[in-house]
Amino acid sequence: MKPSLAKGTRDFTSLEVSRRKYIINILQKNFELFGFQPLETPSFENLSTLTGKYGEEGDRLIFKILNSSINEAKEDKKTQMLTDFQKALDKPFSAESLTDKALRYDLTVPFARFVAMNHGKLTFPYKRYQIQPVWRADRPQKGRFREFYQCDADVVGSESLWQEVDLVQLYLKSFTELKVSVTIHINNRKILSGLAEYAGITDKLIDFTVALDKLDKIGKDGVVKELLERNISQESIDKLDFLFNQSNDALENLLQLKEKFAGNEIGLKGVEELEFVITQSLNLGVNIQNLVFDITLARGLDYYTGAIFEVKADEAQMGSIGGGGRYDNLTEVFGVKNIPGIGISFGLDRIYLVMEELNLFPEEAASNVEYLFVNFGGEETSEALKLIIKLREKGISAELYPESAKINKQFTYAEKKGIKNLVFLGEEEVKNNTVTFKNLEAGEQKTVSLEEFLNS
Template sequence: MKVGLPKGTRDFLPIELAKRKWMFGIIEEVFKTYAYVPIETPVMENLSTLTGKYGEEGDRLLFKVLNNGDYLSKSDDQAYQSKDSNSFTTSISKRGMRYDLTVPFARYVVMHRNDISLPFKRYQIQPVWRADRPQKGRYQEFYQCDVDVVGSKSLSYEAELIQIYDDVFARLNIPVIIRLNHRQLLSGIAGIAGIGDQWLEMTMAIDKLDKIGEEGVRKELTERGIAEKAQDKIFDFLAQKDLASFRSLILNDPQVLASLGEVEKVFAYLENLNLKNQLQFDITLARGLGYYTGCIFEVTAVDAEMGSLGGGGRYDNLTGVFGWPDVPGVGISFGAERIYDVLEAKGLFPADLQNGPKVLVAAFDEVSHLYAFKCVSKIREAGIAADLYPDPGKLKKQFKYATDLGCAYIAIVGDEEMQNNTLNLKDLTSGEQDSLTIEEIIQRLK
């Protein structure tokens, strides 16, 4: 039997999991501090809940779950004959695996609207699945950490979420740039440039400005059928680096003015609050997911070659498709795998992440092994992680096992120790050792 893993998925070693838990712990702690509560949703959703929410591209990346039973006899034979994969798929698959945490959350809010009170602030740390082609920092199974609040239009939440980004990355010691933009500012620019109906295409093109430059963006805009005159107008706006100069370009377009006012208000909330990371208004920031309607965010590491470490935005009508219109919401997501990779690359995990027991007890012979078993029990009763090596005898083996496991101490028991009612406790890092009673050891290891 040849063993292997589906592509884009991974196992985690004990030390890796210790690091991940440390990272998730910090993120979760910040979420709780800002008064968000945890929820969970199932791995699978009805396919109808997921399809159409992420655009055509997203539908292609959805993992579908094959129906149980004799699914072929109930399949759409006509779709099969005409090689229509989409129709055929829906006839043999009614469930899919979650693609992100936001859409399932929207479904959750609608279904539990009588059990939650608005504004509802929740966080959710769970894996999601995408049938994307894997690359570095890009997997088919990966964790997202989402914080969202639904049921309020207050821009104080935008400010709060920026604070959460700032707080988490400061605690993780990763310097980041938090970029902020507004979706309607983008559509407003498109309107002023006379291409209001093509604003989404414009957005996708200018999103790449830092990657392909002005020339590249212009080329792409031309390919998308946007006239040169309109392009010039667009680039007038893109050249503006701050809000004030941006404002001077907007004549009297009420929609754009209002959006700009929203961005300004977010900055006003954060004024004098001493963010530890850089917050930047960036008119070129665009985010793919179709459902954002207001402010949008993205976080990138200052000095690491890694895509975005997180993103989010305001979606004023996400629950509408599930039958509950006009519930505004805003949220952000942390990309756990990428943050992990940055932490690893920069050596930012604490060195003392304890993944093994605090102490390993080593016995010298069968008689002392019986005694050692009772010692381990007492240490465990005191709430200290302790283990007993199963085979008495060779100390070399027991030492090696203790080191490999990451134990801080080893406690050796032989004739001498049994007579004196002690154990020989050795600090594996410093090499110091003492003869101590069980009580003294518990005191020392607490």
């Protein structure tokens, strides 16, 4: 059988792994600078933990795990169970005899489950970061995979809007260090609720936000068509037409909303919260060009209750490379009330693609071996290994070519592997306590004393 990869998954070469670690190291350093502590949760959860948290479309993308009891059943029973399973594919998964586990869809819901289970042991506000893979049964395309990494930072136990302000700083500091120019789009779910009330479609809030969230993919006409298909009247759509004609001035757009939201309590609350976050961010030196009030930003996840973020690269067509928001009621579904939360996520895989496209990875992001020792065979090989051990003790990467092969073959190996220096420790070098090495990038070769080599 010809080997192949499952759709939406990838292998990573040593260069790709090194570059991904470069991104992760910068994010991890900043997470800890901002006071976040690490957490890891299982790769799969109880299905009941995940379903109903992401909206109708999100629930369809959850990878369900077939119960092991099916595999353990006798043949006649197994056939019936698999038949039932096939019938259930087009229906919501409620039959526990088929599946009661699923791969995690994101890191936020498992985090909320963790907080609900451990809230009596945690110190609030509790700040955690998490860097782990997630899975979605999505249609693979550029920048969209079925298995991918999220890098999350969340705070629970605080309603303070200063958390939103601080997360804006975390985003900008991290992307500045990665040298990726970004724009942070920001909105507030209370504003979206206010818009639904303003248009008389409060009972259609989820339908409204799900359609609006697709604006950058299907355009205004596509959103209007979908709203009509979701039984939202043309009259209500006409009242919302101003959404598609916003100015570039965030505060001016908020002022316009204040006028439309007269007497609309939830809408005005959303405007007030967003005004605070934007104003305080500007006071801290954030460039208004980097923080955009995007009234059409909805982020189609049901659990958001306040601020919502989406980060886009300025110089690459990649969709969002980060996102998040406030979710003040998420732990309630696990029986624990009054633990507000907010979090953001960095999309490692998309950030990688952007940095690769823009050639932003520094040379040190590749973990190349510093020295390859030519294998001459005999006593020289033993002496080479002694020297390699001393280099490794100093934290310098070095290896010995395993066979006593022709020099050209060893040289070709070093070039293909991207090794910087080829080291010759032959009979003369051993006799004179010297080392000869050639820098393969510069093409320069020199012989130095053993002591000078180790201290260089």
